[in-house]
Amino acid sequence: MEPSSPTRGYAASKDDLMARLARAEGQVRGVARMVEEDRYCMDVLTQIAAARAALDRVALGVLDEHVRHCVVGGHGPGTEEERIDELMAAVGRLAGRRA
Amino acid sequence: MEPSSPTRGYAASKDDLMARLARAEGQVRGVARMVEEDRYCMDVLTQIAAARAALDRVALGVLDEHVRHCVVGGHGPGTEEERIDELMAAVGRLAGRRA
Amino acid sequence: MEPSSPTRGYAASKDDLMARLARAEGQVRGVARMVEEDRYCMDVLTQIAAARAALDRVALGVLDEHVRHCVVGGHGPGTEEERIDELMAAVGRLAGRRA
């Protein structure tokens, strides 16, 4: 497998993304364990916030590579205009807006 | 196991929370698979958004039961004042604010 | 005017809320001035973030008083069940979810 293949945007940090995702998955499992063990709600919410933050860091990592390789680098489907529209729609969703 | 034990807030929907968490964990694993397979960034982001939404629904479920059982019901540690402060801090964190 | 009237939830901090809202309005006007003067995008975004944070603090203040006076205090329309549902819908909207 060629990690810097031009067909995808975030090759450079694939290992990093995989590590963050493994951590996020572990955190979600940790939430399930806490619910199973009837832990105090506020502690469960703190753990959920940690899992959500881990996912958001993955999303920002994916977006970062997308900007570098697809939007600025010119790789990927569609015209430049379409790629920017697609990027902004993704940013709007991340920001909790329907763009 | 006694599902309506007064020591925790969200007994009523424990099964539901566990089911949502299993789904969220599956979605996080789905993201990892997509990254592993070098899938298109925008599709990865859509899947991350689904996982994050699943986690948020878990958080809102936990908070809902907390309000019913601890804040209104009067179970849980601390005074009523402290429980409301704690609730608002959790809401602030959910809303992306440090309260 | 009776500031601690039972007909509304956040009487205690009305002055505080009005002060925060005046600040938020000033910040929105500040954004408009920066756009008018063609200021650098990133500086405009920083100012928008400040205005948004001010509004979120107002929202959390309103919600805090609502919990104290309506949900816990028992004032306001509807049954306790309905008030909690309404609260959670508001929290979900604040958190960027349709609950």
Next chain:
Amino acid sequence: MEPSSPTRGYAASKDDLMARLARAEGQVRGVARMVEEDRYCMDVLTQIAAARAALDRVALGVLDEHVRHCVVGGHGPGTEEERIDELMAAVGRLAGRRA
């Protein structure tokens, strides 16, 4: 005034941004009026959400033009690398993360 000046990023939609900002300012004033008149908390929160959504649309509009003119178009201060870092920091803040 030259609307498509290369010294700033979002010239094309300046009028649009100013209109959205005027609307957001009106909405913030509407919130203040509702608080002043002791309106029901939940209605105040709905109005705050409208103001916040208006501000977010302004932020996304500013960011959109920033991507088109500065990041892709190559205008603005710094190297391409720095502009992408700056963009991602702004996206992270919009998404409620410290990037």
